[in-house]
Amino acid sequence: MAKGKIVVITGLPGVGKSTVLSELEKLAKQAGKRVQIVNFGTIMLEFAKKKNKDLIRDEIRLKPVSFQHKLQANAASTIAKMARAGAALIVDTHMMIRTDSGYWAGLPIHVLKKLQPDFFVLIEASPEEILNRRTSDKTRVRDKIKMEDVMEEIMVSRAFASACGVLTGVPFKIIMNPTGKQDEAAEEIVKLL
């Protein structure tokens, strides 16, 4: 059986990634395409649990880098194995994570080597929309973030994506997700499958 395509979907907090992903699931089903969405962070947390480390998501980045890298490597291998079983995989993750200690690559080279993705997607929205969604989103702990910071984050995540592009030789696509247009954003991703 041929290896299934691995499409990595990333997006800053506030771009509306979850909305696009659930729209994508609906569209793929309508089109009769078999896709499976896996959340990279969830797989990392499950592996941590097996190692008797019960973490919540935001705690991962506070752990020693070597431990984080082990979780990442395990998640990447697990997903690559699922793809070899033939399914088209949508990997829900981050291109870049902002914490107090700075900008972290969500897809560092050791993950890229194991994951071997076929496409990267950066879901984006205007800085205004990102900011609005962040302020009204109470589900995760966030600092007050200003417009300039959001523009910096967009720039930096594109630079991370560019490094991933040079390291893998596969493309990354920027897909805009303006409010209410998640169906069009999802449609663009379906075309990549």
Added chain:
Amino acid sequence: MAKGKIVVITGLPGVGKSTVLSELEKLAKQAGKRVQIVNFGTIMLEFAKKKNKDLIRDEIRLKPVSFQHKLQANAASTIAKMARAGAALIVDTHMMIRTDSGYWAGLPIHVLKKLQPDFFVLIEASPEEILNRRTSDKTRVRDKIKMEDVMEEIMVSRAFASACGVLTGVPFKIIMNPTGKQDEAAEEIVKLL
């Protein structure tokens, strides 16, 4: 015989790369410098032809990634071999290629390893000039592209160049090519040889 320098010249569609390259050829001849300009894409197409795949340039990016990477690797090895023969080589290629599936690195890591370039050049022009040249240029199929898209492409190609810089330890130079100043742009490249 010493290995010839390999200078990689890149530029987005519409920056006037071809004009600079023909000016560069003239200047180098006047200065008595032996340079040879090779087009990376042409070498890829010749290799595809040998494999009984007769392609036009814009079709390469629609082929499976593994096939594209094989063409790239072959072109890079061919050019590296020419340089070992002593000639200073100007490699005419792209830092980044924009297609429907996103932004592709023109110089992914597997190409960099084989090519071992000495310098990268990004030829640039103002977004306005790029846009003007693209709209009046009928020789290649292009979508209508807006100013913001062009600015995004400039940003992304610089980020790709930065990744190439970290991966090779050699510099990249941004050279502006305003309309009518191709002689000055070419002169800057001659200085690198």
Added chain:
Amino acid sequence: MAKGKIVVITGLPGVGKSTVLSELEKLAKQAGKRVQIVNFGTIMLEFAKKKNKDLIRDEIRLKPVSFQHKLQANAASTIAKMARAGAALIVDTHMMIRTDSGYWAGLPIHVLKKLQPDFFVLIEASPEEILNRRTSDKTRVRDKIKMEDVMEEIMVSRAFASACGVLTGVPFKIIMNPTGKQDEAAEEIVKLL
């Protein structure tokens, strides 16, 4: 003894890196933290001297790339060895160096592999402040540089940092250093130690 943390501190000319570093030394001493600041370029020059090449700093970039890479590799190994001895090391260096031949990575992949840093810091300031400091700073030879050039340099150094982030899996933090606020900038670095 545990390996000491390696924090790489970088900044464009004119961001006030030296001021922040001496403030940092003071703060760390007050907090009773043992830190050692090493200058990457100085270690490179010392090694060049041992090889009977007496250079001034700005001459390094005019030497053959293979020689530069040897100096870099040696400096990185020396620093990594110091860290294994247990000290927390602040490495004073550049993310990016601008010369006539273009933008060079201060931390190319072969340096990253030997150095194995734990954090990167980009000290930044507004383009206006950078420009003001550069014009009044007579201690090093510099070209007249315009505002747009400074903005380009900031963008490019962030892209270099992003590539370093993907290649190492450790974070980089942008720390602003507005005039007179070097104590706050230094305080942010102390938190990383």
